[in-house]
Amino acid sequence: MELNRYQQEAFSYQRPFLEKFGSKTVIWSLFFLGWISVGAYALYLQITKGHSITGMRDNVVWGLYIVNFIFFIGLSYAGSIIAGLLHLFKVPWGKPIVRLAQMMTIISVIVGPIFILLCVGRFDRLHHLFIYPRIQSPLTWDVLAILTYFVGSALFLYMALIKDFAVYRDAKLNIPKWKQKLYKFLATGCRGVASQKRHLILSQNLLAIILIPLSIMVSSILSWIFGMTLRPGWHSTIFGPYFVLGALYSGCGALIVIMWVYRVRYKMQQYFTDKHFVYLGYSMMVLAAGYGYFTFSEYFTSWFGSAKWDSEVINKLFSPKEYGWWTLFANAAGILLPIVIVAIPATRKRNWITFAAFVMVMALWVKRYLIIVPTLETPALPMEDTRIAYVKYSATWPEWALTFAGVATFLLFFTLMSRFITVVPVSDLEDPALHPPFPHSRKPIQELTQPA
């Protein structure tokens, strides 16, 4: 693979990350593994003692696990929509961040479904999904959708990586033999010939065209697990688009946070510039407005219509004695905060935007909790005769432990992956002198070529 001067520079900057693990990385990885092992212990307890050690009961049958599932799957869908759009529209500033988005996609589509498995009462019977499939069930749709999506997004990441694998192969990296062989195998004989490049571009275009509508489909299917039931707060036509937008929105925020972490940890300010934060911040602001609009429509129609069962849920969400404060947090931090911070020029700065994005991602997790739990806590029939533990849900420590283990798995995957591939794609970068990344930047070349 022949590289131009700028690509050469990008590679030589990232080369040490591929060659050496570094003590900091080891410490972080061990830290994450520690979390994961606590989660593994909780899982062991759950398997041996039964699901009674969770806070889920007959009334509230789903809890944190499903919340985490929606959360991670949402990040994943957003990742490929963002990467796909940046790729298809050849957004010049998008080049350095496409891979981060793709990594987020594949990692969270692995972590998300783990939570569904934790929630299922009979682990050992999962093959029933394939030997007795029932196509009417939204859950079957979801199994098909997630599997398809996993394959698609893995291919998308791989296609984008082939040329880079060729770069690693040819670079004579100081790494063990097996790793060199692996790179060689993964590069599949790519030499950067024009025809190879053309095929790669073509297949990536095709995958992007497939993945964007696919993400929208699978996101909607995820929402239909809830939307297709007759429950108040779930049974709503807005749920499909609501989940699509929610996924995209939270994913955009997560991408900003991930970018910030890499900028700090790997000192990649040269590639993840302030402008990237501002541009993604703009997208986040627009999505926040859209999400706010959907949220408002959802609450407003059921509050105004005030059907008995619907208003029970709405009252729970807005009563300070129940979920009022959480609703306030989810909407203030999850919708208003990013809009305000990006809208005001004084706060339209990298750190501020990242702060808003981080709080927003948390708030959207809370929002998912508010979608799942209050609805399940509001059955149609009175609950006086039901055991008190069954009426309200409160998560137990194994559920929290497994939640944090999921987050740790997500972070561990990122840590390990960024030691195996270059986080900034090398072979796709363009010389900023020839292709200015930001259309209106006055001094793009200096800003981009001189590391701060």
Add this chain to the structure above:
Amino acid sequence: MNSEINQDNSRRDFLKTAAVATLATAACAGIACSCSPKKAAVPQKVKLLSPEGEIVEIDSAYLNYQEHMAIVSKLEAREGIAGKRFVMVVDLARCKNARKCISACQKWHYRPEETEWLTVKLMKDSDKGAPYWFPKQCFHCDNPPCVKVCPVDATFKRQDGLVLIDNDRCIGCKFCMAACPYSTRVFNWDEPKVPEDLRELAANPETNIPARVGTVEKCDFCPDRARDGLLPPCVEACPNGVFYFGDENEDTVTNGDETISFTQLIKDRAGYQFMEELGTKPRVYYLPPKDRQFPVERGYENLPDKIKPRFKEIMESIPGKSGI
């Protein structure tokens, strides 16, 4: 029509095979027993109808008497009892929350105390409305939201109207529980306490015995008893004849004491389905609590002590009462 004939044929075929199998077993047993000295002790002949329609005589010692529990194949359990459409009518005017139905149900199905398939709710429809006791089991809906969402066909609708669960297939995703608007289904969060001798029984969707950890279960209208011509235990146990169970095709329901026309009962007493606006088409009908036989407070006494306080507010709201 065609399908009916087919069904009839398949049923006849089944009976044939079953009879042949019985005879074959009997014959084998005969050979096996021929050397047994006990054989001579019961020299009684029994007449049986062979598959060819001939009457044959068999020594009664060769017959294997089965316990009352009907043994059906999983396929049969999925198809249901041909020609039946089970239906239940609950007379709310007669219920005083005696809770005998609950204990009978628990006992028959070997349910532990905390998983009730049948519950009695205290309903109060409006602010001024008077509360009433409301027994609730599975409604065996004709358009069941739970069956629609099951990803593995573990819960299914049968031709006789019942919605049952194959707890050998259920993966425990709990989607059906989230989908059921009537909170009918229960989950085995722990290893269920099942008597020793029942633990090894093969899974039978008609009984759901033994219960299995990590699976969903619910009221099944006791089809195993129906096969034996018996009423469900809740119907039998009720001291006030609240439950009428029967067959919509025969247009007959009975509470054990009186047997009446289903349509007539629904017509005379303005029977309704609970939350029918959801489009689930329940197979359980309720007769409104008009001219109640018992004051609602009578039921309060029967509640387990630990949950009594939670009914206080609603009991105090009864018109003309100063409170409990």
